[in-house]
Structures are given as structure tokens and as C-alpha cells.
Amino acid sequence: MIRPLALLTLMLFAHSSFAENLTILYTNDIESVYEPVASPWRDDMSAMGGMPYLSSLIKMQRTQHENTLLVDAGDMFTGSLSKATEGRLVFDLYSEMGYDVGNLGNHEFEYGWRILRDAMPRARFPILNANIFYENTDIPFAREYAIVKSGRYRVGVIGLMGIDAFHNTMMRSHRNGLEIRSPIDIAQSLADRLRPEVDFLIVLTHQNRTAPMQTNKESDPTVLRGFDEDYALARKVRGIDLIVGGHSDHGLHAPVVHPETGTTIVMTFGQGMHLGRITFDMSAEDGPRLQNGELIPVNADHLPPDPSITQLINNARAQHPALTRVVATLKRPALRLYNQESSLGSLLADALKQQAGVEVAMVPAGAIRADLQSGAITVEALLNVFPFTDQVTVIQLQGSALLKLLEKGVSLDYGLSQFSGVTLSYDSSKPVGQRVIDVSINGETLDLDRTYRFATGSFTATGGEGYDMFEDQGLEIKNTLVSDAFITVFEQWQTLSLPEKGRLQDMAP
Incomplete structure (x- = not known):
């Protein structure tokens, strides 16, 4: 029989051990997919994704894991309702879902950088990019980094975009007046500055080859585009604990750890069909240690829709009846x-x-x-x-x-x-x-x-x-x-x- 004092000691030890973990929940390239998508390539669910269902899964995960952060690697905009509201609905949805930090993707520039600039303050979380500048100046277009707390841990987050993503996947007229600089140089400079101040350093990227526009890409390896630029960043920049990638939608069911630097790389298949989750043990003297990571399918057959997210979407549709x-x-x-x-x-x-x-x-x-x-x-x-x-x-x-x-x-x-x-x-x-x-x-x-x-x-x-x-x-x-x-x-x-x-x-x- 376990005595009450011993049981209390065991519970306190378990809670203390649990609290030594840091869990990152992550998404990329949701691209305003509000409704579930039919998934005939899977035999365990008929529909995946949909932002109300993703939101419910996020809330469930946050109740099951202490010290969680929710981040997105970019491409929040696109789609009819995003276009009708010039991105305002998107920032309202992500704020309601509880995102802690977001990164700019190429699709955020779909309506031109001036509209994006005016919409960003609507988000109730930092929107980052460190390597896009107003042309011929050293003035960054967006906030370069954020330091956020999760429990007792200080987490630094940097946002980056790839050179090809900027030049070849954004309409020229939508980026005129802006310029992009080397993500590797910027990342190293910021990592050197932030590393002494934080317990964990994340880089949110929107780079690699552009994503394959194919709904069932999860089941078709012939169309996957890789994550070469993220892998190069992990090798060349010292001091990064985690890269959450985007743009190529090259979903990684298991995290990839660079053998030279120990930097971990993760990414989902995009469109909100999975929620990524990765956990690190923060108690080791030599730094954070990867415990586990996975992509959790957003099973719309079984998850309840989050009514607050559904209401925001329905309100936007009601304000734009021409779309129906x-x-x-x-x-x-x-x-x-x-x-x-x-x-x-x-x-x-x-x-x-x-x-x-x-x-x-x-x-x-x-x-x-x-x-x-x-x-x-x-x-x-x-x-x-x-x-x-x-x-x-x-x-x-x-x-x-x-x-x-x-x-x-x-x-x-x-x-x-x-x-x-x-x-x-x-x-x-x-x-x-x-x-x-x-x-x-x-x-x-x-x-x-x-x-x-x-x-x-x-x-x-x-x-x-x-x-x-x-x-x-x-x-x-x-x-x-x-x-x-x-x-x-x-x-x-x-x-x-x-x-x-x-x-x-x-x-x-």
C-alpha cells in the first residue's frame, strides 16, 4: 500500500518531471482552408482539416501538455474569404485559435505589402520576418524576432523567408519597394544576439521549393519537394534548436536532426490537415534534448468543431453574400x-x-x-x-x-x-x-x-x-x-x- 505522503511525493515528482518539457505545436501553409477536405487516400478517416477542427485539436493538445507554444511558419492568407476581408479574417481566426507567434509567407503579400502592413496590427500575436526590408534601407518590413515565455522558459523565435519564395512566388507589383536579404546571414546574426537571452531558439522559415498543389500529396511521394534550404540553414547557422519549415509542404512524420549541429527540422503537409507536435526535455545540462515528435491528423470525422472559429467564418460569409x-x-x-x-x-x-x-x-x-x-x-x-x-x-x-x-x-x-x-x-x-x-x-x-x-x-x-x-x-x-x-x-x-x-x-x- 502506498502511503499518502509517498503518493504526494510521487505526484510532485511526476509533475516536476513533466514541467521540465517544452512542447511546440506547429502548422504551416494552412492557406485559409476553412472546411474539411475529403481524404479518400486514407482508410482511417473520410475528411481532414478545417480550421474549426484544427482549433479543437490544438486546445486538446494544450490541455495534455504543459509549457506549450503554438507557432505557424507562414501562408496564412489566400482563398475567397481572406481576399474579401484583405486578410483581416485570417488574423482574427489565428488570434482566436491562440497562436503565440506567426511568420510571413509569400501568400500574405497577395494583396500587396501595404495592405499587409496595415492588417498585421490586427493579430494578437507577433508576426515575424527578419530578412525583408524596405528597399535601399535597413528598416525591416516586419518584426524580426520575438521572445515569448512558456512556463519558466524563455523562447526566442525568428522569422525568415527564402530568396526564391520572395522573387518567384510573389507578384512583382505586390513587393515593389521591398527587398530581401540572405536568410542565413540574418539568422546567424540574430541567433548570436538572442542565444544568451533564451533557453530555446526557434526559426520559422518560409523557403525551400514551392509546394505541390495536390490535395493527396501526403500519399504521393513523387510530388514532394524537399526541404533543402531548411537543411542548409540547419548546417550553416549555429545556435538554433528548432526549425519549423514552410512553403514546400514537405511533411515530416518524424523530426529530422542535422548530424553536424543537432538542429531539429519539422514541417507539416500544409492546408491544416495535420497539427505538428514536438517535445524537448529541458532538464539536460548540455541543452534541450528531443524527446518525440509527430504529425497528428486533424480527423474531422471525430473532432468537434470549435464554435468560436465556426462563428467567425460564418459571420464573414454573411458579410459577403455575393460569394454564395x-x-x-x-x-x-x-x-x-x-x-x-x-x-x-x-x-x-x-x-x-x-x-x-x-x-x-x-x-x-x-x-x-x-x-x-x-x-x-x-x-x-x-x-x-x-x-x-x-x-x-x-x-x-x-x-x-x-x-x-x-x-x-x-x-x-x-x-x-x-x-x-x-x-x-x-x-x-x-x-x-x-x-x-x-x-x-x-x-x-x-x-x-x-x-x-x-x-x-x-x-x-x-x-x-x-x-x-x-x-x-x-x-x-x-x-x-x-x-x-x-x-x-x-x-x-x-x-x-x-x-x-x-x-x-x-x-x-
């Missing part, structure tokens, strides 16, 4: 594929081609942000698919320039671009720039000397995702948003049938 308007009906689900021809990509490219009145149209794979489910298609659903402020842009392209564009489209640097008016075969096993085998334009062989009318969005037309072949071409940037073009054509079509596949055929062995 039905524009068309879809017979079958239209799904994204990042490195392959997709039915949704072809459907969107066909709509853009018709609205612009051109011979060829292109929609980058990275611009297709959600699937379309069968049934009634609302404005909100369509804007979730393409939430950007790109304008329809028409370009007169010589056939030789069009061939160069097609080579870029099948390079898979940013996924497989989706086309209308084009039938091509290519070999993805060949070197980049030498992959196209055969091309026809609207049933006729590509003529390298002929001029073709081509349409895409203004982001791509002005160099986004590395499409730099338009610089010497005359750009006709129209006043029509690409998203409005989709809405107009879908309303004309009314009942949507998915295009047959076969436009883009990979002949690789």
Missing part, C-alpha cells in the same frame, strides 16, 4: 495533379482561352489552389481554386517563343503547367529544355515562324515562377481578373463537363 452565388454545376469532381495533366487544370485553361479569345492559354499548376467538388459551384468555391488578383494578359508569341514556353511548362520546376489549345508529348527523363517531342496547336503542327495569340495571368506574364520569356514581348494586360474570367465563362457554360485527358503526354520510360 451559384455560377455553374459540375457533374464530376475536378481534381488537381501537380506533375501531370489534370481535369481541373484543363477546365480552367479552356475557360481562360475562351474568355481571352486566343489560340493558346496556360494556367500554372501552382496557381490551382483547391479541387472543385461535384454539384453546385459557388463564387466562393471558384475563388478558393484561384484566389489571386492576376489580370488576364494576352501576348503575341512567335512559335519559337511558344516552344520555349512549353519547355518551361514541362520542366516541372513549379509543377506541370496546364494548357488549352495545345497537344504535346514530352519526355520528363530528358534534360530540362530538351523534353518536348511533338506539339500541335489546335490540331495543327506548331509553326515556329508563325505568331500565336496566347493568354495567361499577369503574375506569370511578368516573370512569376521563372517565366521570363515574355520580357521582350508586348503584353496586353487587361482590366479583367483571371478569377472573373473563370466566373464569366462558367456562368455561360452552366453545366460543366470535364475535358478528356490526353493533351499532355509524358513518354518517359
